[in-house]
Amino acid sequence: MTPRRAEAFADGVFAIAATLLILNVDAQVGDRATDLGHGLLHIWPSYLAYAVSFVSIGIMWINHHTVMDQIDRVDRRFLLATVGLLMCIAFVPFPTRLIAEHAQDGGARAAALAYGITLTVTALFFNLTWFYASRQHRLLRVDADAQVVSGITRTYLPGPWIYLTATLVALVSSTASIGLYAAITVFFVLESSLFGRSSAGLET
Amino acid sequence: MTPRRAEAFADGVFAIAATLLILNVDAQVGDRATDLGHGLLHIWPSYLAYAVSFVSIGIMWINHHTVMDQIDRVDRRFLLATVGLLMCIAFVPFPTRLIAEHAQDGGARAAALAYGITLTVTALFFNLTWFYASRQHRLLRVDADAQVVSGITRTYLPGPWIYLTATLVALVSSTASIGLYAAITVFFVLESSLFGRSSAGLET
Amino acid sequence: MTPRRAEAFADGVFAIAATLLILNVDAQVGDRATDLGHGLLHIWPSYLAYAVSFVSIGIMWINHHTVMDQIDRVDRRFLLATVGLLMCIAFVPFPTRLIAEHAQDGGARAAALAYGITLTVTALFFNLTWFYASRQHRLLRVDADAQVVSGITRTYLPGPWIYLTATLVALVSSTASIGLYAAITVFFVLESSLFGRSSAGLET
Amino acid sequence: MTPRRAEAFADGVFAIAATLLILNVDAQVGDRATDLGHGLLHIWPSYLAYAVSFVSIGIMWINHHTVMDQIDRVDRRFLLATVGLLMCIAFVPFPTRLIAEHAQDGGARAAALAYGITLTVTALFFNLTWFYASRQHRLLRVDADAQVVSGITRTYLPGPWIYLTATLVALVSSTASIGLYAAITVFFVLESSLFGRSSAGLET
Numbered sequence A, B, C, D: 001m002t003p004r005r006a007e008a009f010a011d012g013v014f015a016i017a018a019t020l021l022i023l024n025v026d027a028q029v030g031d032r033a034t035d036l037g038h039g040l041l042h043i044w045p046s047y048l049a050y051a052v053s054f055v056s057i058g059i060m061w062i063n064h065h066t067v068m069d070q071i072d073r074v075d076r077r078f079l080l081a082t083v084g085l086l087m088c089i090a091f092v093p094f095p096t097r098l099i100a101e102h103a104q105d106g107g108a109r110a111a112a113l114a115y116g117i118t119l120t121v122t123a124l125f126f127n128l129t130w131f132y133a134s135r136q137h138r139l140l141r142v143d144a145d146a147q148v149v150s151g152i153t154r155t156y157l158p159g160p161w162i163y164l165t166a167t168l169v170a171l172v173s174s175t176a177s178i179g180l181y182a183a184i185t186v187f188f189v190l191e192s193s194l195f196g197r198s199s200a201g202l203e204t
Helices: A003-029 A036-042 A045-070 A076-089 A093-104 A106-135 A146-156 A158-170 A175-193 B003-029 B035-042 B046-070 B076-091 B093-102 B108-137 B146-156 B159-172 B172-196 C003-029 C036-041 C042-070 C076-089 C093-102 C108-137 C146-156 C159-172 C172-193 D003-027 D035-042 D044-068 D076-091 D093-102 D108-137 D146-156 D160-172 D174-194
Strands: none
Touching: A003 A036, A003 A045, A003 A076, A003 A093, A003 B003, A003 B076, A003 B093, A036 B093, A036 B108, A036 D160, A045 A076, A045 A093, A045 A146, A045 A175, A045 B076, A076 A106, A076 A158, A076 D044, A076 D108, A076 D174, A093 A106, A093 D003, A093 D035, A106 A146, A106 A158, A106 A175, A106 B035, A106 C076, A106 D035, A158 A175, A175 B003, A175 B076, B003 B035, B003 B046, B003 B076, B003 B093, B003 C093, B003 C108, B003 D035, B035 C042, B035 C108, B046 B076, B046 B093, B046 B146, B046 B172, B046 D093, B076 B093, B076 B108, B076 B159, B076 C108, B093 C036, B108 B146, B108 B159, B146 B159, C003 C036, C003 C042, C003 D003, C003 D076, C003 D093, C036 C146, C036 D093, C036 D108, C042 C076, C042 C093, C042 C108, C042 C146, C042 D076, C042 D093, C076 C108, C093 C108, C093 C146, C108 C146, C108 C159, C108 C172, C108 D108, C172 D076, D003 D044, D003 D076, D003 D093, D044 D108, D044 D174, D076 D093, D076 D108, D093 D108, D108 D146, D108 D160, D108 D174, D160 D174
């Protein structure tokens, strides 16, 4: 298999996981006909959860391609690690729905923990695939850009710690934890759009 | 990442968002066994909503490719804008279901507003991606056809205003608003199929 | 847009429509824990409907590629016709579920009619796309094989009539109609696998 | 159609079938707000079923590409066999949900049987596609690696028997059977990651 085929499968999972998120919003409305307008306003956490998760998956998709662009060939172990990574990404709609439904009730803490654990494990799998591929240039292109390679490493390493921290915050305050998840996403968006140009190493 | 990879992900979201629309029809039937035939006729707004939304997404897919065909390379900001655009498109099945369910009851106004706001924001993101790419020929191919480029600009600019108008009409009459959404779609279909040939600038 | 990109979107819709069929089986089981085994046997029409529809969509996918292989370029009208065709194919899981649920109760006739009308309209759109593309060799490759072209025409023309006949049979007997749908699918499978070799014109 | 187009459709079905698995986890939580944390821990069989099935589908995806890499061309019979194979793979989320829901109640045996029968039939279709393609080198590349070809044959032949055995075990003990399904998946993962290197014949 070439890296291109592995990307095609990954693109499919990213696209489906992101698109399925709308089912979470859908499930929140129910069948109420009276005062639908009020109901649509009341479920605003669903829209926020949808946007944060969709953009998070979108950024992971961008990052995944940044990695794949540096890769020349794939082997079975790398493909298995990729399957594990996609397994995490396809899981994201589930804790997203939990947050959307329970951000304002007694299940907020459990929902925040579930979301955080999912994202932490996802970040771990991102590191696993990357370090397996890049260690001793195992699967990298011979002309892989040294600056890009070290840039990816610098970006990926703190990922699990950042999400683990936001997860642990949920033990103290679920609201603060959910706020942190949104803030992390906003940070990634801003980093890409404002500073994206200067960090030449991560140009896609 | 090349524009081709970005198209593959976008194609996936377009295809899934369009195909998921059938779940809205599905949800309308319920489990009734007695007089299924009458039930199937009674939910005719579902079929209309399905057709209008599927064709709308299909036309957006065609337009997205018209844009991508003029683009030579992508950067992170453009990819982020594309993620935002796809986030809107994947949202379309939700207000579509609202219209299908509530076109004939008290929730018609809220449903029409939700649909209109979604389409208006989608049109805004179409403009955002296009103007970011085309401004000072930032991401365009060196051989981009000047006529095509100005043709896309002419077509995209009025989009948000058209949908905003139809949205505001919902405040007066939800029926008129929903009729306008259908009319806009029919117009785009006719424009493409009847006049498509003459507007050389938008030939795909 | 090239024919290859149009195929990528179509492949997505075919793949999703086919894969979503399993949700129909899923919905039949419910949450019963007592006597699950008996329940799983009782819903055998679901499995049959799943298989017939999956294979039908699979054969349409194969046929769609046979057409696309003869095509050199696409224009907006052809893309619109393709969107219409895909709209029909994405609709198939809905009447399939109706048949799976109601084959043995009072809704059988309505379900059989819904399935038949869907497949008849789908066959009409297959003809529309094909004749638009092939008339006066409008979009065909210059080296399109005359035998393949006339072979596709011969295969497509009777399609709507065959499905219309099976649909009308439902007015007399829904069981006979559903049996005909299954028989048509089996015929297409046999034709492809047994005689596929001799009909050189349709070799893929 | 080229083998590349057949792969694109297959990739779509693999990606969707895998991603839809999360809906099974989703369905387990329900709408409980009180003690959500306890509820999330209580449905641990869902997570296990999700992981085992996602990785199983992932490994099938890797294996499918190993086969396709040896193939030079496709004909209608091969495509039909592939449609049958994909029909099985798209079916996997259904018995997976049955196991996730019923592993701890009276439906465990029926669920284990349903899962086992599905995987057994899937393994049969894997053999069907492979032997149709490889018999007398019918569809293989002229430069197909003899070691890879015999390696695939050796790996595929025992597949149906292994799953049939685990299925029959369910008649005695559903717990043992479900444990066997998990063990088979773990074995495939270990085989690929630990010994993958030495079995040069199956290098991807």
